[in-house]
Amino acid sequence: MGIQLSEPARHGPLSEKLPTVATLCSHSSLQIFHGARLEGFPTLGISRGPPPRFYDAFPLGRPDKFLPVPEVREIAQHADELNRENAVLVPHGSFVEYLGPEAFQRLPVPVFGNRAVIGWESDREKERVWLESAGVLMPERFTDPSQVDGPVIVKYYGAKGGKGFFLAKNRDGLKDFRPTGPHVIQEYVLGTRYYVHFFYSPISETGYRVAHGSLELLGMDRRDEANIDELYKLGAQEELLKAGIRPTFVVTGNVPVVLRESLLPQIFDVGARIVARSVDLFGGMVGPFCVEGIMTEDLVFKVFEISTRIVAGTNLFVSGSSYSDLVRPQLSMGRRIALELKAAREQGRLGEVIS
């Protein structure tokens, strides 16, 4: 028997009728609606203002209904309408970001996954405690510039798209750094970035076992990040800095990647450690999460971040990926969420996958 996630319930019980899969119209919503539709769920899109027109261009990803709200921050005021629809909200990056982590945690509507995870993921300090205590390797962190012995990246807390991040080749390069807010100085890891899309099911009884459920690898991507990815075309960073151009990491798109097969055991070990520790710390993650890290030339994977919900890189794999094809044909992350809801409902275990 798994863990019941609602403690205490922030919402009423779902009714007997089929839940409506609902999310904010943004980020990975087309894929979430498409997957829910394939599994027979009604769908509802919450739009800021009138429904976005581009949904008309994607009939298989368009929700059955829209709930327009003037501001995303006002969603809680529409809780009655959502509960009348028997809605289960699927969180994605933009949903949580626009609403704010605290407001998201308090929403009086059922949410897919364990919302306790948000408190651990949205705070970089707590995230590090979670990952390091799980035995996951992270980039080294320096509390004082005098400790720096190689290239570093300075990150501001809550910086969107790495805006204002500062890169230095060595300790000397940090002399020009003038902090403008709370930040961390981190080892700049040289290697190849991978964003690994996992799904953890606490109710599945087959597959790669972790805690009382199973861990699935459904895809991988790399992010296209402007303007850092283009810097090499214009020459060395110093030259750009002279011209007043600072590197940024604003995500503009995603590209599919696969890892050397011999590195998969390492990646599964990292995913399993993160899940197992989440069970000890806050009752466990449920559903999609993304491990974001860098594989070094020594084939060591260092994790700089995790996202504990569906990431936009999964949009590459609406009809499956090189990995999910080996789990089940045509399996997107959106569809995997719908399958989990369906299985939990059939087994009377919804309380283990929604909170």
Ligand code: AMP
């Ligand atoms: P973050 O805000 O932590 O997701 O970082 C934004 C981007 O900065 C990532 O997508 C990476 O491209 C890059 N990055 C973050 N941390 C590191 C690191 N320790 N070493 C090298 N690159 C990094």
